[in-house]
Amino acid sequence: MRRAALALSLCLAGVLAAPAGAQAPAGWAADWPATDFGTRSVELSEIRSGGVPRDGIPAIDDPVFLPAAQETRIGDAEPVLTLALPGAVPRAYPIRYLTWHEIVNDTVAGRPVAITFCPLCNSALAFDRTVGGRVLSFGVTGNLRNSDLVMYDRETESWWQQATGEAIVGEMTGTALAGIPVWMESWASFRAAYPDGLVMAEPGARRAYGQNPYVGYDSAARPFLYAGEDPPHGIAPLERVVRVGDRAWPLARLAEAGEIAEAGVTISWAAGKASALDSGTIAEGRDVGQIRVRDGQGRDVVHDVMFAFAFHAFWPEGVWMLGR
Structure with missing residues (x-):
């Protein structure tokens, strides 16, 4: 009964059961001996190396x-x-x-x-x-x-x-x-x-803290290591959007309006914050502004300021709050 209940719960969660003989890509099993690759909600082919090994970027x-x-x-x-x-x-x-x-x-x-x-x-x-x-x-x-x-x-x-x-x-x-x-x-x-x-405080690792290793990235035509669709409505893949749940507001719209109250939230924009993905030195990045998202009671709301391509990739049926 417990196994049947677990199988049902995994099915309801959208978890994929690996077909017989399915295997993780070469090397994954050795590097991740405790990971159950047979239980997953995405196809393993969607996951690709970012060019660094496990913990190559140390948390x-x-x-x-x-x-x-x-x-x-x-x-x-x-x-x-x-x-x-x-x-x-x-x-x-x-x-x-x-x-x-x-x-x-x-x-x-x-x-x-x-x-x-x-x-x-x-x-x-x-x-x-x-x-x-x-x-x-x-x-x-x-x-x-x-x-x-x-x-x-x-x-x-x-x-x-x-x-x-x-x-x-x-x-x-x-x-x-x-x-x-x-x-x-x-x-x-x-x-x-x-x-x-x-x-x-500054961590003890030997890194070029304060430098941006992705110089000019947020002005690029295409994201790095991305093979998915471009966003709709003619929005550039690397345009910033404010995501709240499955809705996205273009940052350019917020910058023009200063403040927008829609869909139960109030989003305010102010100048003064540098892009971390522009200049080689983060402090010298161009001003992309900063936002705050609050609900009707003035409480901060979970949100993200992400690139448009990522919103479209993870919320393909998401709502684009274009104001028109």
């Missing part, structure tokens, strides 16, 4: 923080990801570090959280690391799907899609991480809002 565990007033490395316009949980001092996670590490496993006010950033999709999201009473920790597989970071949890070695927060391969397939509201803003904006806030 950060137990990050160190310092008072915002003591930080001198970060330029005023540089983007940081802000987390302001109730009962906790607000924290800034600089994109200059997330660009090189992509995942930070942190605990804030006793709550285990994962701070994530995929440069190729410009997707920055935070998740609760507790699933069914079990605390997970995450690392980087080195693989991509639709150019988006594929994470893994160290406890079951299941693979997770960063853009959606869903497990797509392995024991946890069909499980979704709970999102936590975070927003990307300039370092100057964070300091002004939270003068007593904390900022993640």
Whole structure:
């Protein structure tokens, strides 16, 4: 009965059972001996190497923080990801570090959280690391799907899609991480809002922190390692959109309007934040502005500012909020 119930639940979750003889690509079984490739919600052929091995991009565990007033490395316009949980001092996670590490496993006010950033999709999201009473920790597989970071949890070695927060391969397939509201803003904006806030200190790894390894990426005609469709409505693949659920607002529309209230949310735009994917030095990136998304009660809403191609890839039936 328990096996039948499990099979039914996996079917309802859209999990694919591997046909007899189906195998993961050569090398995966050796590198991922604990991953159940026979349980998955996507075809393995959709996943491709990003050019680095497992943990070749090292996630950060137990990050160190310092008072915002003591930080001198970060330029005023540089983007940081802000987390302001109730009962906790607000924290800034600089994109200059997330660009090189992509995942930070942190605990804030006793709550285990994962701070994530995929440069190729410009997707920055935070998740609760507790699933069914079990605390997970995450690392980087080195693989991509639709150019988006594929994470893994160290406890079951299941693979997770960063853009959606869903497990797509392995024991946890069909499980979704709970999102936590975070927003990307300039370092100057964070300091002004939270003068007593904390900022993640520079990690000890040898990386070119503050430099952008993807120079000119957000002005490119095509995404890196992406073979999917272009977005509809003539929207450029690497145009930024604000995603809330399965809706996307073009950032250009928000920049022109300043503020838009639609579909139960209010999205505001302000100048002053540099693109992390433009100039070779992040602090010198062109101004792409920053947004904040709140509900009718003024509470921050889980959202993402991602590239249009990624929204279309993961939400092909999503709603484009074009204002016309």
